[in-house]
Amino acid sequence: MKRLFRLMMIAAGSRGERFLASLRASLLGSLAQAAAYGALIGLIHELAQPDIDSTTAWTWFLAFLLLYALEALCRLGELRFQYEDWARVMSDLRLGLGEKLRAMPLRELEKRSAGDLSTLVGGNVSYASMGASHIAFLFVQAVVVPVVVVLIVLVVDWRVGLVLLATLPAALPFVRGIQRRAGTGLRATNTADGAAASRIVEYVQGLPVLRAAGQVGESSRRLDAALKHQTHVMSESQKSLTTPSIIAIAAVQLAIVAAVAVGAALVLDASLSAPLLAALAVAAVKLAEPLVTATTMIAVFELSEASLERIQEVMESEPLPVGDPEARIDRFDIAFEDVEFHYHPDDPEPVLDRISFTLPARSLTALVGPSGSGKTTISKLITRYADPDSGTVRIGGTDLCQVAPTEIYRHVAVVFQDVYLFDDTIRANIAMARPDATDDEVEAAARAANVHEFVSRLPRGYDTRVGEIGGALSGGERQRVSIARAILKDAPIVLLDEPTAALDSGSEVAVQQAIDALVAHKTVLVIAHRLSTVTGADQILVIDRGQVAERGTHTELLTAQGRYADMWAAQTGARRWRVAASGT
Known part of the structure; x- marks a missing residue:
């Protein structure tokens, strides 16, 4: 979480305070969403009673409405940042890169190819800024909602809650596997993308020479080799994520099945009402949705971090030192x-x-x-x-x-x-x-x-x-x-x-x-x-x-x-x- 938060704040840059305010709104909205599930469980539980207390039922219903209304207001705070500030975050990153590239010693600048810089200022900035926009808010929701829902299930029926607590951690090792493999694969992909972009620029600018040498199309070996390498790296990166992703998602789904099975046994034993079990099953499914989303988002976060590392490399480059900033040249020998x-x-x-x-x-x-x-x-x-x-x-x-x-x-x-x-x-x-x-x-x-x-x-x-x-x-x-x-x-x-x-x-x-x-x-x-x-x-x-x-x-x-x-x-x-x- 610390690493991801650092990623978001660096990407947000000068708009960090607005991002933090939106992140707080996202946190409050996620808490309200999870609490609304609790109110829904309370309402269903009351409606399942032989003697329904209308006051209690209406109370739960109003709580449900108010919590969802609060969530909607909080989501507006998220959307304001996403639609008003995200483009500015990207613009600020690109302007910052432009300033650094202008100040970078020409000796260092010459080491970077045109295609690599194009990928850096284009795709890498877009991926890095995503970490401080849409994905950040989805990640907050993916973490907060399951935690609160599990706590609610524990309060409603500790036995079903314990099953969820016992089975969900089984997915964590595979989630970590996704993170490691995504990080390695995406960094390799970034490098391959930069190399391919450089070869494309070289190919387009050198078409007259390539034609004269008979190296156009498939016979242009340098471009062909770069594109094949890019395809290979991307393919291997995706393959490495397939198995841990499937197992992590399956573990979440098995946790839900196990919780419902325990709940069904309790219903048969008359220790739990069927309507309440249905409500718990709905809550468990709602718990699974953000967890599955989080599993797929890990790769995107790693892509954002890999992009940000390349951006930071440029942003941290030192310009040539100036011994006397006030020094002026007034003679020209x-x-x-x-x-x-x-x-x-x-x-x-x-x-x-x-x-x-x-x-x-x-x-x-x-x-x-x-x-x-x-x-x-x-x-x-x-x-x-x-x-x-x-x-x-x-x-x-x-x-x-x-x-x-x-x-x-x-x-x-x-x-x-x-x-x-x-x-x-x-x-x-x-x-x-x-x-x-x-x-x-x-x-x-x-x-x-x-x-x-x-x-x-x-x-x-x-x-x-x-x-x-x-x-x-x-x-x-x-x-x-x-x-x-x-x-x-x-x-x-x-x-x-x-x-x-x-x-x-x-x-x-x-x-x-x-x-x-x-x-x-x-x-x-x-x-x-x-x-x-x-x-x-x-x-x-x-x-x-x-x-x-x-x-x-x-x-x-x-x-x-x-x-x-x-x-x-x-x-x-x-x-x-x-x-x-x-x-x-």
Whole structure:
């Protein structure tokens, strides 16, 4: 009971007091319902007497009516919470999860798949909130009514009551078995549901690739395996509950049969009247109904608790610590000082190995180097994706560990290679950078980013919806919209993760012009794979195995004849490469 009550209160959240009031109403209503059975037994007993006392009979009848009227009023209190507050409980849980996910370090957030988070915020919240709504009140009724009815039966005839008391506990071990197996099975089901949801999201988003690889439909092995595993886990969970559920319900029904059999023997022995036995049998049946309901509800409660455990895991996650909540950034040079960073504590080698460099304010720095060398990690640490394992990252001389992430985000704009647009209008996607921006300001940013040109050709202009992940636009158009968003934000620090790498030459020119408008008079860090795009950088850092292997301007690095010169030679040589037609 303590565990279930804790579950209900956590799920109710800020509406805990209203939930408690409704729970008290449910308790009073259940007591009134059980007492009404007692009044009914008293009425039947009086009507079975040779000389009926009408005053006594009417008294029992009025008591019966009043108790049922009280129960009805109490049930209204339950319904008020169920219909007015249940949706709000779910909304509060989802909003709370949203706040936690926004504050969660990106390093932790990346460990969770989109499908898993969708299951968490969707199904898990619904199941958890059920524990503080319909099921909670049914459970109170399922516990209170049988206890009071057994006490009434003991008062009316202690022998029949003792039979009920002796036989009902036989169901308890099987009820506990249901609880244990349901808990284990439902937690496994939750995990399988999250995995299946992730594979479905992956499947839908990757359909073009799957079609090209011939992996659509039944041949999509990853999705097929996840769905089969989900089906297997659900099936095994249900099978494990079948036997204990049947035995628990049978034990309750046998208790009723035994009580009626004893009562029948007493009637034959003239120790009990037949009408009174009928009344006791009705009470015993009423006792069985909530007990059987409770047996089936245990699995649902375990589902609620399993869901709540997943929610609590997120709700208890700690945001990045902030050394000084009042710290502000007012200068925009960037410095890495002996920074070491591992993505996982058990990684044998760090991604960044005591790396140090400085990005002067209002300068353009390019990071080049092989894949996996640590370039993207550097850009992530500037946005406080995570804190270094050792060393310091500073903006304007301020240690980022002292600064709230929101303060950092105010001053940094990021343009990724893989652009994510929301399924909304072009105007709304640009205005996300500054929700209070006017239409004129949005259009000015769009013009600077070469967005206005293609938007003006669209039938609905800036009110055109871009589709899921921006799928209604081309790659170059999506990239320009994301740059317009960054221009509108007008942040003094700009991070570019090779925004032109996947574009055709025509789109690349338009995007490069948009970037030129974005980076003017900013502190800019660009991750570059095409060295030709960064020849004018103020400094180029060659990153290799988490360290700065070389630094300098394009000319200085070519003169040094080191790694950069080799990379430049390889790329310029590749431009002359051609596919030769094979002979026949």
